[in-house]
Amino acid sequence: xxxxxxxxxxxxxxxxxxxxxxxxxxxxxxxxxxxxxxxxxxxxxxxxxxxxxxxxxxxxxxxxxxxxxxxxxxxxxxxxxxxxxxxxxxxxxxxxxxxxxxxxxxxxxxxxxxxxxxxxxxxxxxxxxxxxxxxxxxxxxxxxxxxxxxxxxxxxxxxxxxxxxxxxxxxxxxxxxxxxxxxxxxxxxxxxxxxxxxxxxxxxxxxxxxxxxxxxxxxxxxxxxxxxxxxxxxxxxxxxxxxxxxxxxxxxxxxxxxxxxxxxxxxxxxxxxxxxxxxxxxxxxxxxxxxxxxxxxxxxxxxxxxxxxxxxxxxxxxxxxxxxxxxxxxxxxxxxxxxxxxxxxxxxxxxxxxxxxxxxxxxxxxxxxxxxxxxxxxxxxxxxxxxxxxxxxxxxxxxxxxxxxxxxxxxxxxxxxxxxxxxxxxxxxxxxxxxxxxxxxxxxxxxxxxxxxxxxxxxxxxxxxxxxxxxxxxxxxxxxxxxxxxxxxxxxxxxxxxxxxxxxxxxxxxxxxxxxxxxxxxxxxxxxxxx
Amino acid sequence: xxxxxxxxxxxxxxxxxxxxxxxxxxxxxxxxxxxxxxxxxxxxxxxxxxxxxxxxxxxxxxxxxxxxxxxxxxxxxxxxxxxxxxxxxxxxxxxxxxxxxxxxxxxxxxxxxxxxxxxxxxxxxxxxxxxxxxxxxxxxxxxxxxxxxxxxxxxxxxxxxxxxxxxxxxxxxxxxxxxxxxxxxxxxxxxxxxxxxxxxxxxxxxxxxxxxxxxxxxxxxxxxxxxxxxxxxxxxxxxxxxxxxxxxxxxxxxxxxxxxxxxxxxxxxxxxxxxxxxxxxxxxxxxxxxxxxxxxxxxxxxxxxxxxxxxxxxxxxxxxxxxxxxxxxxxxxxxxxxxx
Numbered sequence: 001x002x003x004x005x006x007x008x009x010x011x012x013x014x015x016x017x018x019x020x021x022x023x024x025x026x027x028x029x030x031x032x033x034x035x036x037x038x039x040x041x042x043x044x045x046x047x048x049x050x051x052x053x054x055x056x057x058x059x060x061x062x063x064x065x066x067x068x069x070x071x072x073x074x075x076x077x078x079x080x081x082x083x084x085x086x087x088x089x090x091x092x093x094x095x096x097x098x099x100x101x102x103x104x105x106x107x108x109x110x111x112x113x114x115x116x117x118x119x120x121x122x123x124x125x126x127x128x129x130x131x132x133x134x135x136x137x138x139x140x141x142x143x144x145x146x147x148x149x150x151x152x153x154x155x156x157x158x159x160x161x162x163x164x165x166x167x168x169x170x171x172x173x174x175x176x177x178x179x180x181x182x183x184x185x186x187x188x189x190x191x192x193x194x195x196x197x198x199x200x201x202x203x204x205x206x207x208x209x210x211x212x213x214x215x216x217x218x219x220x221x222x223x224x225x226x227x228x229x230x231x232x233x234x235x236x237x238x239x240x241x242x243x244x245x246x247x248x249x250x251x252x253x254x255x256x257x258x259x260x261x262x263x264x265x266x267x268x269x270x271x272x273x274x275x276x277x278x279x280x281x282x283x284x285x286x287x288x289x290x291x292x293x294x295x296x297x298x299x300x301x302x303x304x305x306x307x308x309x310x311x312x313x314x315x316x317x318x319x320x321x322x323x324x325x326x327x328x329x330x331x332x333x334x335x336x337x338x339x340x341x342x343x344x345x346x347x348x349x350x351x352x353x354x355x356x357x358x359x360x361x362x363x364x365x366x367x368x369x370x371x372x373x374x375x376x377x378x379x380x381x382x383x384x385x386x387x388x389x390x391x392x393x394x395x396x397x398x399x400x401x402x403x404x405x406x407x408x409x410x411x412x413x414x415x416x417x418x419x420x421x422x423x424x425x426x427x428x429x430x431x432x433x434x435x436x437x438x439x440x441x442x443x444x445x446x447x448x449x450x451x452x453x454x455x456x457x458x459x460x461x462x463x464x465x466x467x468x469x470x471x472x473x474x475x476x477x478x479x480x481x482x483x484x485x486x487x488x489x490x491x492x493x494x495x496x497x498x499x500x501x502x503x504x505x506x507x508x509x510x511x512x513x514x515x516x517x518x519x520x521x522x523x524x525x526x527x528x529x530x531x
Numbered sequence: 532x533x534x535x536x537x538x539x540x541x542x543x544x545x546x547x548x549x550x551x552x553x554x555x556x557x558x559x560x561x562x563x564x565x566x567x568x569x570x571x572x573x574x575x576x577x578x579x580x581x582x583x584x585x586x587x588x589x590x591x592x593x594x595x596x597x598x599x600x601x602x603x604x605x606x607x608x609x610x611x612x613x614x615x616x617x618x619x620x621x622x623x624x625x626x627x628x629x630x631x632x633x634x635x636x637x638x639x640x641x642x643x644x645x646x647x648x649x650x651x652x653x654x655x656x657x658x659x660x661x662x663x664x665x666x667x668x669x670x671x672x673x674x675x676x677x678x679x680x681x682x683x684x685x686x687x688x689x690x691x692x693x694x695x696x697x698x699x700x701x702x703x704x705x706x707x708x709x710x711x712x713x714x715x716x717x718x719x720x721x722x723x724x725x726x727x728x729x730x731x732x733x734x735x736x737x738x739x740x741x742x743x744x745x746x747x748x749x750x751x752x753x754x755x756x757x758x759x760x761x762x763x764x765x766x767x768x769x770x771x772x773x774x775x776x777x778x779x780x781x782x783x784x785x786x787x788x789x790x791x792x793x794x795x796x797x798x799x800x801x802x803x804x805x806x807x808x809x810x811x812x813x814x815x816x817x818x819x820x821x822x823x824x825x826x827x828x829x830x831x832x833x834x835x836x837x838x839x840x841x842x843x844x845x846x847x848x849x850x851x852x853x854x855x856x857x858x859x860x861x862x863x864x865x866x867x868x869x870x871x
Contacts, residue, residue, distance in 0.1 A: 012794070013803050019783075022693060065673060066845065072838045073674045077793055086674035086792070131678070422772045422784060422801050473799070 001129060003031050004039050004103045005136035011148035015418040020149050024157035028184075035103040037179025040158075042140075044151040046178060050143045051110050051118050057084050057138060060119060060126070064089055081142060085134035090127040098128040104179065106137065152250055162187030167204035167390050170251050175199030198241035202251045203273055203319055203327075204390035205236060208380060208397035216361045224381050225331060226356040226364055229399055230314055231289050231377040231490065231504075232279035233296070237313065239265050239272055246278075256300055260311050264349045272341065273320040274313075275388075276350070279375060281312030286375035289504060290492045314353045315342065319388060327388035334388065368402060377489065378402045404487035405530060406509055407432070408520045410442055411482045414464040416474045417449065424457055425464040425476060428508070430484055432499070434523040443499040443523060448486055451507030459511065483512040483520045491530035499523055501531065532663045532828065534634050537853055542641065542665070542832075546634050547614035549578070551641050552858075560597070561616070563643025564627035565590065565706055568858050572596065578603055578611075580618055582626025582741055586706065589737055605654065621645040622656035623810050624707030625738055631659050639663040640824065646809065647816040648680065651714040652707070652743050656820075664826035665853075668834030669811040670789055673842075677789055677813040683806040684715045687763070687785060690804055695761045698779045699804070702768035702786040705731050707810050709765055710738045712787055713745045715808075716763070726751035726759050728766035728775070756780050772801050789813070818842060833858040 007027045014020055028036050041047040061070055061084045070087065077083040101109075106125070113121060122141065126134050139145040152166070155173065159166040164187070175196035176183055185191030234249040244265040246255040255262045258278070280287040280295060291309050295301060301309075318338040319327055326334050335355070342352055356379070358364045368379050378401035386396035409430035417426035427449040431442035452460065463482055470477040487509035494502035501523070536543045541553035549559040556573035563569055563579075565586030570579075577584065577597030581604065587596035603609065605628065608617045618628035623644045630641040640661040647656055670677070691699055703709045709731045716725070724747040727735065735745055751764050760780045770776060771784050786802045789809025797805035812820060817839055821829050829843055829850045840850030 010804075013797065013805060015803070019694060019697075026693060066842070068841055069673050069838055072835070073672050076672055076835075077674055078795055082794060083674060086676070089673075089676070131676075416772075416801070418801070420781070423774055423776050474801075 001100050001103055001106065001133040001137060003027065004035065004042075005130075005133040007039070008136050008145075008147060009132055012146075014148065016420075017153065020153055021157050021160070024149060024154055025161055028157060028161060032102075033181060033184060034179035037181060037184065038103045038107050040154055040180055041178035042145055043147045043149050043154040047107070047140070047145070048143045049110050049141055051113065051115070052122065052138075052141045054080050054142065056119060056122075057081065057142070060084070060123060061087060063123075081138035081144070082135055084126075085131050085138055088126050088131075088134055098124065100129045100133055101125050101137075106140065110141065151252075158183070158187055170202050170204050172196050172201065173251065174201040174245065174253070200238040200240040200243050200245040202236060202238070202245070202247045204251075205234065205249045205275060206317075206388050206390060206397065207249070207392040208382075208399040209392060209394050211381065211398040211400040214398065219361065221358060221360055223384050225335075225384055226358055227316065227353045227380045227382070228356070228371070229377045229380045229401065230277040230279060230286070230353075231375050232277040232286075232292055232314075235276060235278040235313070236319075237261070237265055237272075237274040237276065239268070239270060241271070254296075257295060257298060258311050259301070260306055261313065261349065264347060268345055268347055270341070270345060271320070271322050272318060274315055274338075275317035275319060277314040277316065277353070279312050279314065280309045281349075282308075282310065286312075288375070288492055289490065290494070290502075311349065313350045315350055316353050317388060330385040330387065331382050332384045368400060371402070376402075401489075404489060404509070405491070406485050406487050407445075407526055407530075408483050408512060408515060409445065409486050410480050410517045410520045411464075411478055411484060412442055412444055412480070414460075414476050414478060421457075424461045426457060426461070428460070428484065430486060432521050432523040432526055433518075434499075442480060445497065445499045445501055445523070445526070446486070446488075446503040446506045448484070448506045448508050451487065451509060452511070456508070456511055480517045483515040483517055484508050485510040485512050491526070493531060501527065532637060532639055534637075535632075535639055535663070535665075537855075541855070542853070544611075544614060544632055547611040547616065547632065549611060551630050552643065559611075561630050562587070563621065563630060563641065564623055566624070566644070569643060575599060577601065578609075578616075580605065580626040580628050583628070585737060585741075586626060586734070589733060605657075619657045619659050620654035622647065622650060622653060625653045625710070625741060625743070627653060629657075629659060631661070637662045639665070640826075641665040642667065642820075644669070644811060645820070646812050647820065648677075648809075648813075650711050650810070651718060652710045652738060658820065658823045660825045662826055663828045663830065664821060664824040665830045665832060666817065666821060666839075667811065667858075668817060668831045668836045668839045670809065670813050671817060671831075671835035671839040673814050673838070675789065675792060675814045677792060677809055678807055680711075680715055680808045681719065683787070683808050684712075684719050687804065687806060688716075688719060688721060690783065691761070691763060694783065697781045697783050698759050698762060698764060699785055700764040700766055700771050700776055700779055700782045701806070702771040702784070702788075702802075703731075703765055705734050705767060708787055708808070710735060710743065710745060711810065712765065712808065713748070714743070717744075717746050721763075722746060723762060724749045726754060726762055726764040728752060728764070728770055730767050730770075731765055751778070754778075768800075818846075821848060822846065 010023050065087055073087055074083045155169040156166045159169050172194045182194045186193050236247045238245045244262055245253055246258050246261050248254055280291040295309050318334055381398040383396045409432055411428050412431045413429040414425035415427040417424055429444050429447045431444040433440055434443050464478055467479040468476045469479055486506050488503040488506040490504040492502055534545045536545055540550055540555045540557055542551045549561050550557045551561050552563055552569040553560050559576040560574040561578045562583055565583050570587050572591040572595035574597045576599045578601040581602040584600050584602055603618050605618055605620050615633040617631050619631055621627040621629045621643055632639045638661040640659050644667050645656050703712055727748050729752040735748055776782055783803050785804040785806055787806040787808040790796045791805035792807045829848055830853050832853050832855045836852040843850040
């Protein structure tokens with residue numbers, strides 16, 4: 001428990017990905033089996049208990065501490081588990097005699113412990129642990145453990161230890177169970193690669209490079225295929241003898257949030273792995289990303305959400321059919337297989353992604369810029385003979401996004417960044433002008449923290465410091481004197497923002513020191529132009 | 532006890548006609564220790580340990596550290612008016628003292644800031660039996676049971692080994708914490724040169740002048756950027772995540788303070804490696820000390836006094852909150868003013 005608690009504490013305070021990775025590698029190399037397997041399960045979000053309720057923690061704490069002192073302490077600390085962890089005073093004899101429980105011991109015990117016995121066991125454990133382990137234990141036992149590392153990062157750490165690609169771990173991952181003995185044996189060279197056989201495992205997807213600094217004139221249009229790039233989320237649909245899954249492109253299983261898609265897969269009963277775009281589609285019309293966002297935010301959707309925001313899939317590719325691995329085949333052949341599979345089953349909720357006919361890239365560019373409909377981000381170019389390669393190889397697939405939209409907005413607030421940027425004001429809230437009761441005022445429409453060079457960041461940081469009018473903790477309010485040209489992919493109405501609008505992927509395109517703040521755009525013009 | 536009074540200037544000893552750690556310039560001040568919220572400039576007559584007087588002269592300049600400076604060694608007894616007065620070690624920082632006063636058969640002790648944990652850079656706290664004990668309560672909540680500082684130093688050294696390509700910058704205030712950290716690092720076997728922010732160096736020299744060995748110290752402000760990679764840098768808390776820190780190669784921000792014991796406080800400061808090291812008494816030390824003095828009455832100057840007074844009451848000891856304004860809840864803010 002101590003090693004795990006130490007890891008948790010370090011991860012919670014470490015913003016840097018590389019440092020998290022180093023901490024994870026150190027832990028996985030050092031911690032014993034099966035403790036490290038359960039730690040991995042915690043990162044994958046599959047380790048959760050509801051063995052104790054807050055009231056039980058409080059009651060336990062009261063056995064050792066005066067209620068008033070507890071109340072003042074809780075008021076100061078603000079978190080029940082942390083308060084109990086810090087305030088708990090071990091009875092001196094037991095503290096000496098008993099060793100702190102290992103993570104696996106805790107997990108195994110909780111798995112079969114009758115509810116009535118929880119307080120006694122918990123009291124014994126708390127006595128044997130130090131404050132940091134008590135905190136981890138209490139978070140675990142109340143089902144509120146948060147690990148500052150994603151499953152993907154943990155898999156990357158394991159892959160680096162084993163000198164394999166993270167995708168090699170992904171390919172077997174979903175056939176495995178905690179505490180992952182076979183996985184650790186394999187990465188340490190003590191056992192064979194686990195066999196995923198009939199399990200609905202995730203296959204690493206093929207991703208496209210952005211089409212930048214590429215000479216299209218050198219491309220032969222006959223060798224390329226074009227498709228719309230949809231603004232949904234990329235998913236992989238898997239149907240295998242042991243079940244069906246809906247994965248995001250980062251291997252997150254989102255089937256629970258999309259029972260409509262899962263049910264479709266079950267009804268089809270066809271053993272396939274499909275690559276597509278998940279969208280909200282109403283009466284054959286693709287809805288905005290905001291609608292999809294609402295579905296994504298819900299772990300399990302209500303009946304009315306399923307009715308009003310039905311999920312649909314644009315199919316891009318087929319990776320497996322009846323156990324046959326189609327990935328080595330050229331794109332054109334896979335497309336034929338996809339089309340004939342589609343024609344045979346006529347699956348509900350699904351449509352084929354259109355192949356766009358074009359003679360040359362100039363025509364295609366015009367088509368790209370004219371497409372302003374909801375849900376289209378731009379075009380995909382795929383080489384006709386490209387096999388399906390995991391990762392983001394340069395050459396076979398390109399994403400050709402529309403030119404971004406832009407607006408000139410005024411900086412209103414700035415906040416310090418994290419990690420390497422902790423000494424810089426690098427997050428900017430910007431706003432547009434509007435007139436209320438004959439008074440002109442700025443109303444915030446979004447926040448940007450990317451798009452600038454290091455030199456520009458230095459300039460922005462200095463400007464913020466020199467023009468601060470108020471400070472609220474890490475946030476500074478500034479004089480309305482700096483215009484930023486903000487690039488964004490789409491605008492939408494939003495009830496959560498005071499301005500009533502929100503931007504998709506806003507970033508700083510240019511610093512407009514040449515433009516007076518009074519001449520920045522108005523909210524009215526913005527709505528007129530983009531909504 | 533009716534011969535100690537609370538006045539706007541601070542705590543006043545009536546029969547001795549002196550103030551203890553007054554907030555405004557007075558005729559006669561007895562000073563517990565050199566932190567700038569306790570030792571203020573402009574008094575006429577100042578009584579303190581030789582170390583504290585030396586610290587005051589360094590920080591305020593010769594002319595503002597008291598027109599008449601009276602050095603008093605620990606245990607050396609003098610009479611001030613009708614009061615017998617001496618100083619006892621408080622274990623807070625170099626030269627820190629408890630003020631012991633006797634008058635008409637009663638003894639009162641004003642402890643200033645103090646700690647009970649061992650500190651290689653100052654004389655350990657001495658329990659002086661008394662009738663009235665005046666205590667701080669900076670960490671006056673039972674959640675503050677602070678860990679062994681050696682454990683926290685171990686965390687830092689482990690991290691330095693794990694990330695040799697980065698620079699660990701530890702926020703600590705200039706008087707006390709800085710030198711204690713250095714001594715703890717040396718005791719843990721770390722003998723590399725330490726890189727110091729310019730505001731910390733003069734106080735380290737002063738400590739060395741009193742015979743406290745700190746090993747090799749170098750100026751971080753004058754260093755070339757690459758030189759400090761993999762090393763440990765000490766700087767005032769205000770500098771660690773601000774522009775000054777940009778000279779450091781790939782810094783890991785650490786902060787040594789008792790407040791780091793609570794996660795939200797550490798998070799709010801943007802700290803990557805919190806180190807729970809405090810120069811104040813923790814909860815257990817506060818209760819133990821108040822009991823050990825045998826005092827029937829405890830006055831609490833500043834901090835979280837309600838919880839401490841409540842707990843003392845359960846032990847049959849009467850507590851009173853003085854709520855002195857002007858002493859910072861951490862020395863940090865006061866110290867930042869001092870180095871600014």
